[in-house]
Amino acid sequence: MREESFASPRLDGKAAFSDKRNISTLLTDLRLLFKGPVLIANALPVLTGFWLAIYFTGGSLSGYLDLFLLTIIGSTLVMAGALVINNWYDVDIDTIMDRTKKRPTVTGHFSLKAVLMLGIVLTVLGFAMLMFTTWEAVIYAFIGWFTYCILYTMWSKRRYTLNTVIGSISGAVTPLIGWAAVDTSYHVVPIMLALIIFVFQMPHTFAIAMKKYEEYKAAGVAMLPVVYGFTMTKRQMAIYIACLLPLPFYLGSLGVTFVVLATLLNVAWLAVSIYGFFTKDDMKWAHVMFLCSVNYITILFVMAIVVTLPVFN
Template identity: 35%
Template sequence: MGAPVDHTVLESSTTYENPASRVMEPGPLSEAHPKGDWRDYVSVTKIGITVANLMMVFAGLWIGTTGRLDMSVVLLTMLGSALVVMSGTCLNNFIDRDLDKLMQRTKTRALPEGRLTPSSVLKMGILLGIIGTVLLASVNMLTAVLGLVGLFFYVVAYTLWTKRTTTLNTLVGGVAGAMPPVMGYAAVTNTMDMVAWVIFTVLFLWQVPHFLALAMRRADDYRTAGFQMLPAVRGFEVTKHYILSYTVALVPVTLLLFALGAVGKVYLAGMGILGLVYIVLNVSGFFMKDSIKFSRMSFVYSLIYLTMFSLLIMIDRV
């Protein structure tokens, strides 16, 4: 990693070497004779990310349902969404395999170490995407289209393009991350009304402070690999301003679901309190000397905030 990096001042004009241009050494295992097993194939689907997305799909299904949930719609939507998300994570692993070799956190993944071949992961990603889209289309075409839009933004716009070229990549990736609850909502309503757009906006805004807090913790790794994450390029103070700004925008948008009559007063009170705490926490980041400790606190709370958002929707749906 070299000498310690002073995170307090990182000029935006600093020029970084593009690690993608370096000559990459082969992994410890030959791609011609991979040694991977089923666990390696599971690892490229990123089960944790998939489960988190399914939680949001179900929240969308729940808030969009009037009366009793149709279990066939629920099962098809959940399975189709899971496969589309897994498709994206496989293709993400395939595309990032060169720079993943440079990061401590990712250099032992199945592709950088050569336990799986790139072609097998690419084929797996494409196949999962096709099957998942067909399942979503069996529910309705709007849900399938939303799934494809999310997949495009995650794989092409985020992973292939902006993640390596601009600090705006978090906003681009936010489009993909905001799709799961909207897909769930569209599965039972077959429409994109104001409730759907509010849900989309909530998830879009939430992802900025969530992922920037995570990126602060991994700034050195991202800088080494050449990923253009805001903390690695512009520094922690700039990142804290972005985290706070998007948190302030997020909190009132979550309350719009009450204004639209989709949820009740329990949701309103709960999200109001959670939002106020979130803002205060991210303001405190400017007064904390340990920026990594702040980023860890903000990241953990963002997960609590999203989980409670989903639970309160389920508890207090009107």
Template identity: 40%
Template sequence: MDEFNAVPHAADIKKGDSEETHSSSWRDCVSAAGIPAVCFYLVFVAASMVIASSYSDFPLLQNLHILTLVLTGAGLTAAGSFTLNNYLDRDVDAVMERTKHRPAAAGRIKPARMLTSGLVQAALGIMILGAVEPVSAVAAAAGLVVYIVIYTLWLKRVSTLHAAAGGLAGAAAPLIGWAAVDPALHSHSWLLFCILFMWYPPHFLASAIQRTEEYRAAGIPVLPVQAGHAVAKRQIVLYAAALLAVTLFLREFGSVYTLTAVCLGAGWLIPGVAGFFLRNNTGWARYMFVYSFPYMTILFIVMAVVHM
């Protein structure tokens, strides 16, 4: 009898397995949607809405439902993009150490289910944005097409220019946010677009230097594989210098923003130049990659704060 009591009931086993499977499936869906990256993306959308409300006299604090809808729509569109990317890249993801544990690459989610999930998320997100402001929905749809068709399906497999395409897709974030408040898209919205576009290639190249051999094994033509680390370093520094210059076109945002932009930009550019004299490319690239996240996050948050 004691031995019998120590064995779970068959129904309990099935129930436990079902709950564990459901929990694991949910975690895999969240992982495929790239939630940390989506949250990072939404910082730019929200900050752009705050800045746009200042230039258009739109009372954003009195219309928090607009903010909520736009963040929900943009978040779903971005999540759908990442899910579709996981579906389409499952073959190369399986080769790379960094991505081989992704749900599609590891076979934990059926490809058809992931495709359906990505399409539903993206479509729902664009519809929500369209209900708020069609121009915002168009910007989101354009970013989606660039990311999935131009970046994932085309350039990533054949050209080092895919880094620029990735920058174009991510740079749609401030246009989505700004258009939701001011569909005329003030010139400042395009400067925000340029800032994010200039930021992505050096951010990506820093990661590519760290994982050169993984990209080589996967057959993805990144610059460090095709031209070497020295060329990739030069590109990173050139982009970092251009990015710092572009951020200063917005110096009318005030002295607090300008000082922040200079300090943050120097924190990326100066170590970037120092990389020419360092032999440890991996350690240098790790710093350049990790620093890129707080760089953009703090910059956009400060932009928003000085306009509140």
């Protein structure tokens, strides 16, 4: 009997399945390494800042298309680089925490050396692209990168509960990057947007820290709920959300619709935070607060774009 020169269909099927699984695993690893949802959440304010700068300077997106791509891609690469470096540095505590045990730095799918090099390369490429925009945008991006990688990840995260405040600076610069790529950010709109993101990140992060209290405690991360307990954390969350209440009124140039809707979002979120003092299920409440925070910032920044579209003006 002659031997067949072609592979068995069954073996081909297994190989194809293995290839698909390997690709799927790689994509999952990259999503975890880049912290996909966090990366997207930080790209939105850059987009909003860029769009609003065009709107207030009387330009058009078509006239800024090249600059838009350089700004969005460049800033995203810088942020991705920072997030990858964070994964590289935090591998020891990521091994302890359930929420981070699937990261490729923990599973060993990527070597730590490769992860560090990837973080550096992404950062350099991102800054190289941003240098074709404006120096002001580059400076804001550097402030965000340096704050997140050095001041937050390597210095304060494991030592001080103020790590959340320090880390929030890196997120706050995102609308400033987008705006500064088009025009100087010395304008009330980008400044207020940056302040909103800065304040928002405190209750947002505290909600996560409450949800993952046991994990942060086991890893020895100095999050507010771990060091000072849930009652203090709830107070801080309510105070920070209350600080958001006056901010939409500085954005009157975006229109009455924006101010009213933003205020309603603030009041609703504050009401949920106050309910936390009366709830008997802290974990369930913390999860609701987390969902409120994610939807709050997404709706706010998408709304800032929508109300300034030509169809509404």
